[in-house]
Every structure is written in C-alpha cells, then in structure tokens.
Amino acid sequence: MQRYFVPKGMWNEFTIKITGDDVHHMKRVMRFKAGDCIICNHPDGQAAICRITFLDNGVVYADIKEWLKQDAELPVEVAIAQGLPKGDKLDLIFQKGTELGANTFIPFQASRSVVRWDEKKQEKKLNRLVKIIKEASEQSHRNKLPNVQYSKSLKELIDFSDSYDMKLFAYEEEAKTSNYQSFGENLRKLKPRQRILICIGPEGGFSEDETIALKASGFQAVRLGPRILRTETAALYALASISYHFEELRCE
Known part of the structure; x- marks a missing residue:
C-alpha cells in the first residue's frame, strides 16, 4: 500500500x-x-x-x-555527519541511509571536500536531498522522516555534537593498526534509545587538524572493517552494522 x-x-x-x-x-x-x-x-x-x-x-x-502499530525505526538514534563528497554521491548516501534507518543527516564542509556550497547551491542541494529522503522514507515504510542539518564547518558540527551519547569518526589509519578500536566494540557499549553520531570524511579523508579536533571533542576514532572504504560506502556499512546488531542479532 x-x-x-x-x-x-x-x-x-x-x-x-x-x-x-x-x-x-x-x-x-x-x-x-x-x-x-x-x-x-x-x-x-x-x-x-x-x-x-x-x-x-x-x-x-x-x-x-x-x-x-508498525514501528520501522532503529532502536537507537543514528546521525550521519558526511563530509561533502564529489558528484551525486550524497544523493546515494541519503537515499540508502534513509532506507537503512538513519535519523539525521549532517552534510558538512570538510577541509578536503572538493565541493564547495555557496548559499544558492546550499538551498538547492538541501531541497533536493529532502525530497530524496521523503521518497526513500515512503518506499521503505519509515515511521518518521530523517532530519537534515547542514554544517558549514567541522567546528560547527562539533558544537552540534554535544547532545549525543556516543561520537565516532571513521578513520582509515585505524584499519592499518593491530591495536585498533573496532566499530563493533563501540556498538556493544550502546544501549537502546541512546543517540550515536558517526562522522565520515570526504574522498580525501580527514586532515590531521580535523583528526586532532575531533579527538579533543570526545570523538572516538574507529575502523569500519579491515578494508579502506569509499566515502559513499562508509555510512551504509555503519548503518547496516547497527541494524544487524540491534534488530537482527538480538532477535536470535
């Protein structure tokens, strides 16, 4: 229907x-x-x-x-902060991320983002993304429409992050170490109805200054599996893992 x-x-x-x-x-x-x-x-x-x-x-x-009485929402509230990628990758992230249960999307201007949004482009892009979210929510039978909040800088994103119970950022260097912090280890600490913010860099990843700023603001660097993921894959990996952990694994 x-x-x-x-x-x-x-x-x-x-x-x-x-x-x-x-x-x-x-x-x-x-x-x-x-x-x-x-x-x-x-x-x-x-x-x-x-x-x-x-x-x-x-x-x-x-x-x-x-x-x-149907409820198709994730048991935890997930926000995806996505450094602006090139091309139409953001459309894919918002569409599939909505289907996978994201509660909030925060596109932000990262230092290595090739794309730059002026005010005119920002309004046009956000209107398009809101439409994509609505269509994906209807298709996937979501109960609520995900929110969209644009951040002009990483600092603005960090200021917004204080209300979250857990703050993580995907960092490719974690995948190269033996003493890494896994995504799964963090999910085991998260309880239903808590809020988690996952920050993902653009194609070039995070700069050294951004990494320092994130860690200083309470963000935990994590690896998303042993392979280096493209920016448009990372959010979907995280959301699928959260869905499996909270909705499928605990039902077994």
Whole structure:
C-alpha cells in the first residue's frame, strides 16, 4: 500500500488533507480514485490506513480508517555527519541511509571536500536531498522522516555534537593498526534509545587538524572493517552494522 508523509496541520480527528507534489503522484502516477486506500504518516511517527474520499488536481481528502502499530525505526538514534563528497554521491548516501534507518543527516564542509556550497547551491542541494529522503522514507515504510542539518564547518558540527551519547569518526589509519578500536566494540557499549553520531570524511579523508579536533571533542576514532572504504560506502556499512546488531542479532 502506498505511503505518504502528511504535515501536522493537515490532520484532524477523522480526516486528512493532502496537497502539493503528493497530489500529482496520487492522481497521475498511482491513478488513485475515491475509495482507494493509502497509508498516511503523521509527523509524530504514527501511521494510519486512510480511504480517499475526494481527489482533484490540487487536493486530496481521505478518512482515517485504522491506526497501525508498525514501528520501522532503529532502536537507537543514528546521525550521519558526511563530509561533502564529489558528484551525486550524497544523493546515494541519503537515499540508502534513509532506507537503512538513519535519523539525521549532517552534510558538512570538510577541509578536503572538493565541493564547495555557496548559499544558492546550499538551498538547492538541501531541497533536493529532502525530497530524496521523503521518497526513500515512503518506499521503505519509515515511521518518521530523517532530519537534515547542514554544517558549514567541522567546528560547527562539533558544537552540534554535544547532545549525543556516543561520537565516532571513521578513520582509515585505524584499519592499518593491530591495536585498533573496532566499530563493533563501540556498538556493544550502546544501549537502546541512546543517540550515536558517526562522522565520515570526504574522498580525501580527514586532515590531521580535523583528526586532532575531533579527538579533543570526545570523538572516538574507529575502523569500519579491515578494508579502506569509499566515502559513499562508509555510512551504509555503519548503518547496516547497527541494524544487524540491534534488530537482527538480538532477535536470535
């Protein structure tokens, strides 16, 4: 059943109102008609099966038929801080990261990021990424839409990080040592409902100054397996590992 995220102001006790791009999708892509059922997600994470009662080019109305008890969110709150990569890699990270359960994405301007966002590019890019997140959340039946918060520098990211219970950064030098700190060892210390921030550098990794600043601010350097991963692979490795650890391994 097709799922849509509906803003808070569009809900009342018995009905919902849908406007914007979702109306085009429902009418032109899905070819819905009055009487068809959809799933609508409230911003608080609840979802309901709704039956369409009215549909035209600008608005859709639907009656709430049944509230669902499904919860597809990770047991821990994961934020991915991603140094701006080249090309369309960020699109992939946001799309697949949403499917894998990330709660927050923080693209940031790293010292070795080739890409530079001015204010005009920043707004355009963020709007595109929010759309990618919404579509991926609907496809993967998420309960909530992940947040996006851009940081103009590593310092700004560090200032934002104080509210997290665990702060890690993927560091390729950890994969080259015998006395390394593994990602799995840190996950075993994390408890359900805690918050973890994972910081990943761009293609060139972190500079020496950034590494020093991260460690001084309470970030633990970890390796993500024995191989050196591309920047667009690292976040997905981390999220898949967290999902397995908290959602599959503990169910065995």
